[in-house]
Amino acid sequence: MWADAGIAAATSLVVLLLVLSLCFVLLWVERKGSALIQDRIGANRANIFGGILPFNLGIVNTMIADPIKMFTKEDVVPADADKLLHFLGPFLAVFPVLVIFAVVPFGDVLVIGGHSVDLQAAHLDVGILYVLAMSGLAVYGIVLGGWASNSRWALLGAIRGSAQMISYEIAMGLALIGTVMTFGTLDLQAIARAQGAHLWGVVPAWGVLYQPLGFLIFLIAGIAESKRVPFDIPEGESELTCGFFTEYSGSKQACFMLSDFAEIVVVSGLVTTLFFGAWQVPFLARDGWHFPGGLTLAMPHLAIVALQVASFILKVLLFCCLQILVRWSLPRYRYDQLMDLGWKRLLPLALVNVLVTGIVIVLAG
Amino acid sequence: MLDQYIGVVLTFALAATVVGLMVSASMLLGPHKRAAMKDQVFECGNPPSGTARGRFSVRFYLGAIIFIVFDVEVVFLYPWAIVLRSLGVPGLVEMTVFIAVLGVALAYVWRKGALVWS
Numbered sequence: 001m002w003a004d005a006g007i008a009a010a011t012s013l014v015v016l017l018l019v020l021s022l023c024f025v026l027l028w029v030e031r032k033g034s035a036l037i038q039d040r041i042g043a044n045r046a047n048i049f050g051g052i053l054p055f056n057l058g059i060v061n062t063m064i065a066d067p068i069k070m071f072t073k074e075d076v077v078p079a080d081a082d083k084l085l086h087f088l089g090p091f092l093a094v095f096p097v098l099v100i101f102a103v104v105p106f107g108d109v110l111v112i113g114g115h116s117v118d119l120q121a122a123h124l125d126v127g128i129l130y131v132l133a134m135s136g137l138a139v140y141g142i143v144l145g146g147w148a149s150n151s152r153w154a155l156l157g158a159i160r161g162s163a164q165m166i167s168y169e170i171a172m173g174l175a176l177i178g179t180v181m182t183f184g185t186l187d188l189q190a191i192a193r194a195q196g197a198h199l200w201g202v203v204p205a206w207g208v209l210y211q212p213l214g215f216l217i218f219l220i221a222g223i224a225e226s227k228r229v230p231f232d233i234p235e236g237e238s239e240l241t242c243g244f245f246t247e248y249s250g251s252k253q254a255c256f257m258l259s260d261f262a263e264i265v266v267v268s269g270l271v272t273t274l275f276f277g278a279w280q281v282p283f284l285a286r287d288g289w290h291f292p293g294g295l296t297l298a299m300p301h302l303a304i305v306a307l308q309v310a311s312f313i314l315k316v317l318l319f320c321c322l323q324i325l326v327r328w329s330l331p332r333y334r335y336d337q338l339m340d341l342g343w344k345r346l347l348p349l350a351l352v353n354v355l356v357t358g359i360v361i362v363l364a365g
Numbered sequence: 366m367l368d369q370y371i372g373v374v375l376t377f378a379l380a381a382t383v384v385g386l387m388v389s390a391s392m393l394l395g396p397h398k399r400a401a402m403k404d405q406v407f408e409c410g411n412p413p414s415g416t417a418r419g420r421f422s423v424r425f426y427l428g429a430i431i432f433i434v435f436d437v438e439v440v441f442l443y444p445w446a447i448v449l450r451s452l453g454v455p456g457l458v459e460m461t462v463f464i465a466v467l468g469v470a471l472a473y474v475w476r477k478g479a480l481v482w483s
Binding site: 001004005008009011012013015016020070071072073074075087090091094095098099101102103120121122123124125128129130155156159160163166167169170173174177180181184185186249250251252254255258335336339340343344347348351354355358359361362363 | 366368369370371372373375376377379380381383384385387388389390391392394395396397398421425428429431432435436439442443446447449450453454456457460461464468471475480481482
């Protein structure tokens with residue numbers, strides 16, 4: 001039992017480090033990526049030690065100086081604000097998002113000295129329900145953030161933000177039902193393993209081939225959940241200062257920013273796991289390569305594990321970059337257009353997807 | 366079956382520690398200089414326009430109620446989705462009736478204007 005707890009602790013640590021370091025990298029990718037998209041250079045200077053060093057890197061600026069600045073600024077709390085809720089708001093905005101990754105598998109099994117370790121922090125039978133539960137908790141952070149500021153405009157931003165989040169949660173939940181029907185299980189590692197099959201011997205049986213509409217609905221709903229452009233009315237960068245987190249400074253604001261990037265990583269991780277084969281590399285099985293046409297190549301176990309984990313991280317990074325690209329390309333939705341999209345278009349589409357998938361599964365087997 | 370959740374509990378503990386440290390970092394590391402101007406909320410230069418504990422539009426309440434209804438529907442859909450293959454056509458017909466009833470509810474809400482947010 002202690003061995004199990006130790007293994008679980010190690011995998012939890014790895015998962016948390018993975019999410020946090022991906023968020024960290026995304027800070028830089030967002031700044032440089034947005035600069036490239038907008039045809040400018042972006043941050044490429046930093047005055048290190050007063051200019052003694054012969055190089056000045058924007059990366060130092062973004063990844064070292066900015067976080068240090070945010071953590072050491074003064075924590076300004078408005079006079080009539082509720083102090084406990086002011087603390088809890090950022091906490092509840094980040095915490096549920098970080099723990100969703102506990103059920104995302106980042107690899108197959110790792111066999112060390114006869115002990116077989118599942119590369120997933122918590123191998124739950126009800127993985128998808130856990131994911132939806134935690135993303136429901138994230139709404140609390142927004143509401144508390146706006147309410148605790150004791151500012152009318154922050155509260156308005158918070159209420160609109162939470163209304164947006166709950167609307168798109170239904171679309172997310174319904175989009176996943178198609179995937180659950182296809183694979184017949186809620187367990188994310190089982191879904192990842194089931195995508196290792198190959199259709200007609202050549203095409204990897206990834207979820208997107210079974211559920212293209214489900215993938216689109218889930219991706220759009222996921223981007224709306226994380227309140228990024230084009231759905232960032234509650235944050236309203238050019239309109240309401242910062243919307244619901246106007247009254248937060250220093251590390252509490254850093255927490256809200258972190259929740260933004262963490263949600264990008266989480267949505268990318270879920271899309272990868274459910275629709276793009278998670279850690280699967282096409283034609284790679286547990287014992288080596290199995291190419292169509294009969295060619296097989298054995299590979300050492302550690303190399304296979306490394307390849308699979310690398311493929312997972314690569315796919316997650318790809319989807320993060322896709323979301324950054326979407327952010328800097330599209331204009332913002334107006335609030336009623338946003339809610340119309342959630343209730344009047346995505347919800348009926350997701351219901352139709354469920355029915356069609358059900359008919360195909362029952363009639364065609 | 367409960368020992369599956371050790372990973373969850375440990376992730377919760379680790380994440381809570383990390384996030385707790387992050388949120389309290391400014392309180393611990395930053396300066397503490399109180400000033401009258403800092404205590405007021407930010408309204409782009411205007412004097413504060415009053416407390417936030419006022420009223421807001423009823424359509425957010427309506428939205429929340431409608432969310433509850435459809436979320437319960439989603440909850441009912443999940444167990445059915447897992448056992449669909451063994452239920453066959455009768456299971457599909459029953460759930461289609463259920464979704465149709467809720468579709469009628471969605472249409473009613475739509476027509477009544479509860480989904481209008483402008």
